[in-house]
Amino acid sequence: MSHVRRVAAAALLLASFSAWTELAQVWSFMPAGEQFDGSVGLADLNGDGALEIITPTIQGAVIALDAQGRELWRWRQPDPISAPPAIAEVVASSPGPEILVLTNTGKVYCLASGTGEILWLDALSGSMHWGSAGIAVADLNGDGTLEMVMADARGEVSAKRGDGSEFWNHREEGGLKSAPAVGDLDGDGKPEVLIAGSAVTLLCLDNTGKPLWSMAGTPGAGAPVLADLDGDGTLEILLGVGDALCVIGHDGETRWSVPLSGPMDSGVSVADLDGDGSPEIIVVDLKGGLAALTAAGQPLWTAEVEGRARRSPSVADLDGDGSPEILVAGYSGAVHVFNAKGELLDRADLGGASNATAAVARLREDEPLTVICPVVTGSLTAFQWVGGGNGGAVLWPEYRFDSLRTGVAKLPKQESRVRITRFDTGRAYVGRNEFSVEVENPKGEKLAVTLEVRQGERGAQKQVEGDAPVLRAAAPYVMGGREEAELVFECVVRRGDEELARQSRGLKAAPFAAELAEVGLAALRMETLAGTLPADSAPGVEREALYWQAKLPGLRERASAAALLSSGELNALTAELARARADAGRMAAVAALRAASDSPLHLRAANPWATFGGMDELLEGRVAPPEMRVGAFSGEIESGALNVFNLGGAPMTLRVEAGPLTHTDGSTAPASALIVREAVAVPTQMSDTAADAIPLLNQAGTVMVPAFDARQLYFEVETKGLAPGEWGAELRLRGLDTAATEAKTTLRLTVWPAALPEKQTLGLCHWGYVHSSMLKDMPEAALADQVRHGTNVFVGLFPPRGEFDADGNLTGPLDFSKHDDYLDQHAQHGLILFYTYDSALKGPAEKFSDTWNRAHVAYLRAWVEHLKARGMDYADWALYTIDEPGLRDGLVDIHNKLGKLAREADPAIRIYTDPVGDASLEDLQSMAPYTDIWCPHRNTIVNKPDTTKLDFIKSTGGTVFTYECQDNVKHRSPLGYYRGQAWLAWMHGFKAVGFWAYCTSQYDPWFNNGEAEYLLIYPGDGVVPSKRWHAVRDGIEDHAMLSALRDAADAAEAAGRNPEAVAEARRLLGADATVIARFCGLDDDGETPGPGGLAGQRRVEDRRWKAVQEARAETARLLAELTRETH
Incomplete structure (x- = not known):
């Protein structure tokens, strides 16, 4: 007796909230007395538009099921079946596709799809290796009808016509041991047949059965797969040989091989994981190692699936976000689900080992994708990814790609068009959430991406414009805690008035349903995994499972009465459930990883x-x-x-x-x-x-x-x-x-061969007043640390001291003692900005009186002569008149008055200023005659959409720096706010960057003092750096290498060498560098955590780090190319 076991309690909990995403069981078919060893076949058997499921059993049956797991018919013969069925229309006189079955004893059956009735029967000369054979269906002779190819362990390769008659036959000495692959290797329009052998690695036959070539050596493992890896229009062959994956050309020559963690059976798939138009290779071996490789064989990532896996991973966009997931079934007793980066998303329990591919298909139109996986012990289980809408594209659906079983990867041709590749509605937690999308923009067009979230008559929009290759947009929305919400999410992409892409999704969500679902599922996963864990972790996981199972009823009860709670009570429940889902989910993730690991x-x-997110990662x-x-x-x-x-x-x-x-x-x-x-x-x-x-x-x-x-x-x-x-x-x-x-x-x-230039190309200033900070007892260490991180602009607070009389004459020599001590330490390392110097001159007259002005001019002249005597040039120092002109009334006037006096004293004296956004254009124009070094504030001048002020500053011909002084620094993006400022300087041609502040504060940065935080370092046994401080240094180095690349491109262009590399370098130094520069306050991802919290910020930093790494690697390649000697 067979029956379908319906969704368990946890899955019902999932069904109540569609924003939660996990592979949830929807039915399980368990026929009495049957066991499953082959992968399923999928086809529309009756023409109703829905797919049926065809599964063979070890006991010799073939069973057809509908999309709900209900048995349609069962056919039986006496021999074991371990190969998956092929399904195709091969008999012209029979309605619908036929089901082609190869038994372990070599019998070949053709069954009618509607009833399982035998249409014809034939046999090969020998039996099959268990689970290592199959039937491939293809048009061998180009006449529009399909033939079937199969082979046995004795070495017979048989091609049969649709009526079962023999088309051709070949016998190979030593025997054969795999399912055949059939595809056009050389582009002549005629398919070749490939089979792994027991005596040869691989045998290649033409479409008439004539041997073309064979590879000698280690016997092949599993069935070959065919894919156009390099985009040249012809297929390459992928085959496991020993402990390696080999890629073989149409001529039988090995193109490359990559070692695996163990031998491979038939565990290879090919799919475009990152949407760039180039396929990736996904391979799983018999030691449970999973790896993704580029089409050229470069490793991308590795993972583990706990036990051996014999069949190919399936690849499909389960959650509809535009990025595919990878599913692997095997002897672990679970379906492992990974994202395209190799990160484990879920582990769905099967209840036993599987020798099959976890097939993925949309069984009915407008329904979610379904995952179907047979288990050796006698069950066939279906799962759906709850909360991902209906899912997206299926890139590798079944074993041998599809039910034709040719092993040819049908890679979609990538259209060069604008498309929405990621559409994430968020979890709809009570409180603040984020709706986010990614839009592929292959031609770099100027696009507008509009996001809208609607609830009833209410709605909110956000629009992002840009021309980047990938545009990202995010819009926050709030889920209330008192009533059910019906939300509609929509993204529209336009070029001018032309609509290029649109996607929408509805979501019906109850308050706290997401939080409760996650806690409940986490508790269930902990309970399930606890019994499988070793003693070092099982008790702790079991305690956590019991705790959350006991806690859940009370949380559910309170959530059900949320509409009656006061605001304070509702806020408390919201916070408690947010902590609960994080804590329970974290422990469930720990348990899952421990179950897959040999060690704690x-x-x-x-x-x-x-x-760093700790266990949240x-x-x-x-x-x-x-x-x-x-x-x-x-x-x-x-x-x-x-x-x-x-x-x-x-x-x-x-x-x-x-x-x-x-x-x-x-x-x-x-x-x-x-x-x-x-x-x-x-x-x-x-x-x-x-x-x-x-x-x-x-x-x-x-x-x-x-x-x-x-x-x-x-x-x-x-x-x-x-x-x-x-x-x-x-x-x-x-x-x-x-x-x-x-x-x-x-x-x-x-x-890399290229070296960091000896001379630093970008200045760095950070107002590090060590003498009055927590580093005052370690000035040498602090200075060494500053220099090691690229500091070469120092703000000096030790001007010479002087006095003047009532006539404005200096009363004696200036006191240079502290001044010279400071210069002895710092002048050798860079530019000195002398600050607060206007307060170092004392006398009987008020500041800016005629007497004070006369004394001040004499003071400056004496100071200049002293600096010259020390061997310092005008380029080695500048006067820092007043801080942040424009911040308060009167500061611009102070700068101008001090500047005018400096010009009178010595026109060669350089004058520095750091204006902020409240300084008007007229203010800046008035300051220009008295400014040689401009340092405009980043946020309020440099990054403003209105560039009038910055354009004026640049037009003056003076040197331009920039700086920033925002607080909450411990949460600021190391790659955006800190490293990115060097790239921003590159984009604008600035000569230095600055940050407030290195160490200048009365508060200990190790603690939360209730004040705004700015510091780059911590005091300790020496200077303790922050990650951000290291990021600043790395930005200085990045700028130097961009400068080196520019110089190399200029030299190559002048010599007429390598124009292609010169053009590539110009692109990197321009458009590509600008993308990274925009991380510094100009892109929508921001510099502190947004609605996505710290997890969202981590994702942002991952994207940014990838962009920086790619730009640096490309810089290294181009420098090598441009500096290579030509003969």
Whole structure:
């Protein structure tokens, strides 16, 4: 007796809220006495527009099911079936497609789709290797009718016509062991047939069965797959050989191979994961290793699926966000769902092992995508991704791609058109949410993206304009806590008045349904996984599961009465449920990762610039491979980060052993080339924490990771003196425990041949008044730290002291003692801006009186002569008249008066000013005669849409800097606010950047003092840097390499060399650099957490870091190209 088991309680909970996303079971078919070993077939058997499911069993049955999992018919014969059915219209006289079945004994059946009736029966000469055969259906001779190709273990390859008669036959000595692939390899319009052999690696036959070539060597593993990897219109062959994936050309020559973590059966798929028009390769092996590769074989990411997997991953956009998910079934007893970056999104329990592909299809029009996966122990389970609307494109639906089983990847041709590639409505939590989209703009056209969120008669719009290759837009919306909401989300993309794309989605959501669904599902996952976990984590996970199961009824009851709560009570419930979903979800993610890991100690490489989220990173799916990769120009200091997760229930103290860095030639770097730090969370002015401080790892080199918690190690790599090429350092973390817990990974460093220019190309100022700060007892260390980070513009508060009499004459020599002490330390490192100098002259007359003015001119002349005597030129210093003219009335006038006196004293004296936005254009015009160095405020002048003031400043011919002084710095984007300012300076041609402030504050930055926060460093045993301070330094280095690229392009152009590379360099230095410059306050992603919170900011920093890394790698490539000698 068979029956369909319907949705469990957790799935019902899911169904009540469609914004929650997880692979939820919708039905399970469990026929008595049957077991499943082959993948399912999918086809419309009866012409009603819906797909039916056809599944073979080990006991010899073929069963047809409808989209709800109800049995339509069952046919049986006595022999086991472990190969999936092929489904195609091969019999002209029979209505609908036919079902083609190959048994393990070599019998071939053709069944009618409507009833399972046998239409014809034939047999091969031998049997099949278990699960290693199949039927492929294709038009071999181009006559418009389909033929079938199959092979057996004895070596017979048989091509049959639709009526079962033989078309041709070939016998291969040594036998064959795979399902065939059929496709046109050489572009002549005639397909070839490829089969892996027992004696040969791969056999290739033409469309008449004549051997074309064979590969000798290691026997092939599994079935070959065919795909056009390089876009040349012909197919390449992908095949597992030993412990490697091989790509073979149409001539049988191996193009490249990539080692895997173990041997591969038939676990390869091909799909465009990132939407760039170029396919990626997804491969899973028999040791449970999953990897994604570029079409050229370069590794993108790796992951694990707990146990061996024999069949190809399926690839489909389950949640409809424009980015596909990857599904893998295998001996883990689960379907693992990964996003396109290799981050685990879900692990759906199957109840047993599977030897099948988890097929994905839209079984009925306007319904969500359904995932169908058979289990060896006798169940066939269907899942849907709840909360993702109806999903999107299916890129690899079934085993061997589809039910024709040819193994040919049908890659869609990418149209060069504007399209919405991501459409995310958010979770609809009570409170603030975010609706976000991404729009592909391949031609870089000027587009307007309009987002609208409507609820009944109310609506809100947001519009973003731009010409970037990918436009991102986000609109906040608020979900109320008292009544159900019916929301409509819409995105419209226009070019002028022309509409290019439109997408909308409705969402019906009850208050707190999302939060309760997430808590309930997290508790269920914890309970399910607890029984599978080792003793180091099972008790803790089980306790958490019981806690949330006990807590949920009360939360549900309070949520159901939300309409009756006072505002205070509703706010308290909202906050409590937000914490609950985060806490429960975090532990469920820990349990899932522990279930897939051999050890409670888990290492993962991280973006060093994204705010470290601890265990929240697991909840967000930020689980990258452990190996860190760093690229640097010779002489740079670059950074890497490693997240250390403790998935066990006891704290771990780990000793960190790093290095040495070793070149591929065997040479080693000094120990100082690799510095290990720990990212330490500190309180912020927002009353939360940020892992911003990065002190050196302690004297013992240990890091303590609490139970079910995480820490981040931060690595500083000093490349000065390192030879170009590839370097590596092993990182070993060992627990100070009796279990000898240990984990290893590697830091890979590429030192590019181009070197950082000796002369710094961009100035850096930060108002670091060390003498009056918490660093006052370590001035030498503070100065060394400033210089190491690129500081070369110093604001000096030690002008010479002088006095004058009633006639305006100086009464004696000026006092240069403190002045000269300061210059002795700082002048060698850069430009000195002398500030507060107008207060250093004392006498009986008021400031700006005739007497004071006369004395002031004499004072300046004596000062200039002293500076000359010290060997300082006018270019080495400037007068800083007054801070931020325009901030208050009268400041512009002070600048002009002091400037006029400086011009009278010596016209060669340079004068600096840092005006803010409240300074009018007329103010700036009045200041121009008395200004040589302009430093306009970034937010209120430089980044303003109205560029009138900035245009005027640039038109004066003076040197231009810029600066910024916003607070809440511990949450500000290291890549946008800090590193990005150097790219902003590049975009505008500015000569220096500035930040308030290095150390100037009376408050200890280690604590939340209830005041605005600005500092770049922390006091300690020496100067403790922040991540942001390192980002500033990296921006200075970026600017230097952009300058080097410009010089190389200029030289090549002047010599008439390499015009293509020159053009590419101009593009990078212009449009590409501008994209990164816009991170600095000009793009919509902002510089502090938005509606998406810290998780959203982490995603933003990931995008920004990818853009910076790509630009730097391209700079390295172009520098090598442009400086290469030509002969």
